Amino acid sequence: MFKKALHDHPGSGTKPLHQTDLLRANATVHSKSQPQSSGVKRKIEVAESSLGSLHNAVYFDENDFDDDLDLDEPQPLIAPSLSGSAIPKTVTYPSLDTTSGIGQSVYGNENPTDINYPDLPSISQEAAAPPSSMQLPWSSSPPSHFQPPVKKPRTLPWTKEEEEPREDKKKSFVTPKRSRPAEPWNKSESTIKAEQKELRQEYKKTQKPDGNAKTKDNSKIASVFLSDEQRAVLDAVVDRGKSMFFTGSAGTGKSVLMREIIAKLRNKYRKEPDRIAVTASTGLAACNIGGVTLHSFAGIGLGKEPVPELVKKIKKNQKARNRWLRTKVLVVDEVSMVDGDLFDKLEEIARKIRNNGRPFGGIQLVVTGDFFQLPPVPDGSNREAKFAFAAASWTTCIQHTILLTNIFRQRDPEFADMLNEMRLGKISPRTIEAFRRLSRPLDVKDQIEATELFPTRAEVDGANSARMGRLSGEMMRFNAVDSGTIQDPQHRDRLLATCMAPPMIQLKKGAQVMLIKNMEDSLVNGSIGKVVAFMSEDYFDSYKENDKNFTDDATASDDERAHRARKKLKPMGYKEGPASMARKWPLVSFLQPDGSERHLLCQPETWKIELPNGEVQAQRQQVPLILAWALSIHKAQGQTLQRVKVDLGRVFEKGQAYVALSRAVSQEGLQVTRFEPRKVMVHPKVVEFYSNLITITEVNKSKSSSALNPDDFDDDDF
Ligand SMILES: Nc1ncnc2c1ncn2[C@@H]1O[C@H](COP(=O)(O)OP(=O)(O)OP(=O)(O)O)[C@@H](O)[C@H]1O
Numbered sequence: 231m232f233k234k235a236l237h238d239h240p241g242s243g244t245k246p247l248h249q250t251d252l253l254r255a256n257a258t259v260h261s262k263s264q265p266q267s268s269g270v271k272r273k274i275e276v277a278e279s280s281l282g283s284l285h286n287a288v289y290f291d292e293n294d295f296d297d298d299l300d301l302d303e304p305q306p307l308i309a310p311s312l313s314g315s316a317i318p319k320t321v322t323y324p325s326l327d328t329t330s331g332i333g334q335s336v337y338g339n340e341n342p343t344d345i346n347y348p349d350l351p352s353i354s355q356e357a358a359a360p361p362s363s364m365q366l367p368w369s370s371s372p373p374s375h376f377q378p379p380v381k382k383p384r385t386l387p388w389t390k391e392e393e394e395p396r397e398d399k400k401k402s403f404v405t406p407k408r409s410r411p412a413e414p415w416n417k418s419e420s421t422i423k424a425e426q427k428e429l430r431q432e433y434k435k436t437q438k439p440d441g442n443a444k445t446k447d448n449s450k451i452a453s454v455f456l457s458d459e460q461r462a463v464l465d466a467v468v469d470r471g472k473s474m475f476f477t478g479s480a481g482t483g484k485s486v487l488m489r490e491i492i493a494k495l496r497n498k499y500r501k502e503p504d505r506i507a508v509t510a511s512t513g514l515a516a517c518n519i520g521g522v523t524l525h526s527f528a529g530i531g532l533g534k535e536p537v538p539e540l541v542k543k544i545k546k547n548q549k550a551r552n553r554w555l556r557t558k559v560l561v562v563d564e565v566s567m568v569d570g571d572l573f574d575k576l577e578e579i580a581r582k583i584r585n586n587g588r589p590f591g592g593i594q595l596v597v598t599g600d601f602f603q604l605p606p607v608p609d610g611s612n613r614e615a616k617f618a619f620a621a622a623s624w625t626t627c628i629q630h631t632i633l634l635t636n637i638f639r640q641r642d643p644e645f646a647d648m649l650n651e652m653r654l655g656k657i658s659p660r661t662i663e664a665f666r667r668l669s670r671p672l673d674v675k676d677q678i679e680a681t682e683l684f685p686t687r688a689e690v691d692g693a694n695s696a697r698m699g700r701l702s703g704e705m706m707r708f709n710a711v712d713s714g715t716i717q718d719p720q721h722r723d724r725l726l727a728t729c730m731a732p733p734m735i736q737l738k739k740g741a742q743v744m745l746i747k748n749m750e751d752s753l754v755n756g757s758i759g760k761v762v763a764f765m766s767e768d769y770f771d772s773y774k775e776n777d778k779n780f781t782d783d784a785t786a787s788d789d790e791r792a793h794r795a796r797k798k799l800k801p802m803g804y805k806e807g808p809a810s811m812a813r814k815w816p817l818v819s820f821l822q823p824d825g826s827e828r829h830l831l832c833q834p835e836t837w838k839i840e841l842p843n844g845e846v847q848a849q850r851q852q853v854p855l856i857l858a859w860a861l862s863i864h865k866a867q868g869q870t871l872q873r874v875k876v877d878l879g880r881v882f883e884k885g886q887a888y889v890a891l892s893r894a895v896s897q898e899g900l901q902v903t904r905f906e907p908r909k910v911m912v913h914p915k916v917v918e919f920y921s922n923l924i925t926i927t928e929v930n931k932s933k934s935s936s937a938l939n940p941d942d943f944d945d946d947d948f
């Protein structure tokens with residue numbers, strides 16, 4: 231029984247072990263503790279440890295959020311070289327030459343680094359803080375998306391029609407066309423209606439066969455078919471109200487499952503959205519799931535005081551008190567970075583504030599994370615960081631612990647096994663050899679290079695700046711528009727410092743970027759692409775409908791093509807001058823896993839820091855891109871990357887090497903330099919904890935049952 235499995239850990243060591251984890255559970259590990267980053271404030275630790283700064287976020291609350299400042303601060307860019315050699319040769323979009331104003335700053339010939347587009351119009355308070363709990367936060371739309379559908383959708387409809395082969399591009403380069411061209415400047419009502427019909431049909435196609443309706447913001451993403459083990463967790467949480475901790479190796483679909491759970495819970499409590507509190511250990515993780523940090527939810531400041539004082543503090547704060555009283559389900563993501571003592575404090579606070587003696591005051595807990603990945607760090611005192619599973623109240627609060635075993639990210643079982651060995655800290659000589667063989671450069675046939683992962687932000691900025699400096703062409707700057715109920719700009723900035731989207735991003739044609747929002751099935755958070763042009767929405771519409779006009783002459787230079795394209799656009803209604811003052815956005819060609827390319831005009835998306843009652847404390851609108859020649863391991867956490875390059879020589883923290891290498895989907899897409907087994911560090915307490923977990927499959931085997939049975943989850947826990 232799951233309950234039994236849970237109640238037996240940690241430490242009993244009597245349960246049957248999962249085939250992969252358990253065979254290695256007695257493995258030799260680096261039991262000697264590694265030196266931890268010292269100090270509490272992230273800022274202090276920047277130079278040594280991006281992980282340290284990450285962990286420190288655990289100790290911030292809504293009044294003190296600066297946990298990612300050290301990671302995100304922009305560095306000056308190196309002056310562009312004039313060689314232009316790094317401009318991708320396959321880019322065949324009309325070159326946006328500098329004589330006409332197309333692709334130029336609307337303000338003329340400023341210094342590239344000073345080019346400023348007009349800021350987005352600021353939005354009203356109501357627009358900034360909609361009662362948005364029903365929206366799916368990882369795909370929130372900017373307010374403009376709520377306007378009547380007078381414009382065509384921003385992205386291509388990606389019809390599956392056969393494309394006309396283009397000689398100057400490989401065949402997989404797909405720029406789907408609309409079946410029925412309609413000029414954006416001259417749409418009749420019937421055209422609009424027909425387009426709407428077409429979109430409705432496309433939307434229907436994305437529905438699951440069981441007809442489950444999706445909420446508005448998630449409509450672009452087809453629902454994932456959960457595996458049996460994922461489905462079992464979902465049912466136990468949503469239908470049976472169980473308190474669960476689900477865990478598993480990198481790529482076992484924990485985040486995918488958590489998103490489904492949140493969506494289903496939001497649907498379940500749609501009339502009382504404040505019953506669900508969505509939180510994570512760090513600001514970055516919280517921002518990724520549209521929640522707040524655990525500290526912020528709890529209203530405990532840094533949470534250093536003893537519980538009675540913290541309770542007093544919360545009682546004085548009406549909003550925080552209400553949150554504790556109203557919450558029925560508390561979601562906690564990336565729990566590996568939550569300190570065990572903090573967990574115990576919150577558990578006691580919950581009982582006291584709610585005047586309810588049941589574990590966690592009767593709140594259902596839905597917790598996920600992988601303790602083999604990123605550990606908590608000490609809070610500045612001398613004591614060693616304590617894992618959440620070592621909290622005294624952990625086993626009474628968590629009714630069921632489920633180990634997910636089906637690895638989705640790496641389809642190659644050999645590679646998945648290599649990573650699992652690494653995760654557990656027991657690497658066989660064969661695996662060491664296999665990792666060493668991956669030191670060769672990647673065999674890349676297109677323009678997308680492997681993303682290099684670094685432990686520190688300084689290394690990331692240095693690498694990205696150097697690459698940007700090699701590109702010629704104009705630098706375009708995109709400033710975020712921030713808003714929210716928090717009026718104090720400094721406080722808001724601190725909250726938003728944890729956001730994946732930067733306050734400002736500078737891009738050039740040819741820049742390698744990563745999409746940081748889920749847009750469509752194959753354009754997801756983590757997709758890597760190159761900026762191929764900057765254009766306005768109308769120009770993009772004209773372009774895609776007259777694609778061939780721009781690209782029919784493979785021998786023409788970029789400038790010639792742009793000139794011809796403009797000549798062809800003029801009679802079609804495209805006007806230079808005032809019309810070309812329209813805001814221009816990066817057009818990005820994204821690499822698909824099958825080698826084809828897809829294009830997206832990247833207009834601003836929204837990230838929210840939202841309390842359970844729907845109050846949007848802070849939100850940021852920004853183009854959903856970050857530079858991706860290089861990425862910090864911190865920001866890469868949770869991502870799935872097709873091409874990755876990691877130098878293990880610089881890795882210093884437990885779990886760091888595993889987090890970095892497990893981003894890759896295949897050995898072909900992974901380059902590892904300076905691989906040494908001693909760089910793979912695992913905490914012995916984590917090994918012990920996992921050695922006592924059993925899988926759903928094993929539970930079923932022991933019950934001689936082939937199917938998962940909801941009755942496996944006992945009802946007598948509370
Ligand atoms: N049920 C599923 N069916 C198909 N693909 C899935 C499923 N669940 C997850 N995936 C895919 O597997 C990959 C990894 O999923 P996800 O990021 O949720 O894993 P994770 O356990 O959260 O990993 P990490 O520990 O690295 O954060 C993603 O590309 C995701 O789309």
Ligand SMILES: [Mg+2]
Nearest residue numbers: 484485486868
């Ligand atoms: Mg994840």
